[in-house]
Amino acid sequence: FFFQAEDGIRDAQESRGLGDVYKRQPLKREQHLYIMLNKPRGYLSTTSDERGRKTVVNLVKDVDARLYPVGRLDKDSEGLILLTNDGEFTNKIIHPSNHFKKTYRVTLNLSLIHICRCRRRG
Numbered sequence: 001f002f003f004q005a006e007d008g009i010r011d012a013q014e015s016r017g018l019g020d021v022y023k024r025q026p027l028k029r030e031q032h033l034y035i036m037l038n039k040p041r042g043y044l045s046t047t048s049d050e051r052g053r054k055t056v057v058n059l060v061k062d063v064d065a066r067l068y069p070v071g072r073l074d075k076d077s078e079g080l081i082l083l084t085n086d087g088e089f090t091n092k093i094i095h096p097s098n099h100f101k102k103t104y105r106v107t108l109n110l111s112l113i114h115i116c117r118c119r120r121r122g
Contacts, residue, residue, distance in 0.1 A: 032086040033065050039081045045072040056081060
């Protein structure tokens with residue numbers, strides 16, 4: 001765990017308790033990236049998959065940053081998903097305690113009446 005001091009220097013001794021080791025070096029601030037991606041059907045909203053399926057991160061593999069999806073869309077869904085390397089932003093958006101309002105627009109290839117009738121029969 002490293003902390004940022006007021007002078008922009010991290011001190012390994014204070015942050016790691018390394019005894020007489022004094023290693024001070026400037027902190028490199030990571031530039032935050034925010035990508036709006038139109039997720040196509042067939043991609044998982046995750047960074048990796050143990051079964052080798054396609055993920056949204058595969059679509060932006062040329063970006064030189066470790067990106068994470070903000071939220072989830074089902075594999076068979078398509079639409080806007082955000083990708084970022086900003087963990088604080090992600091937490092503010094997806095954590096339920098923040099009560100961030102989300103709106104979803106759904107287009108079906110069948111009418112709701114047809115779907116409801118099929119469910120009642122099943």
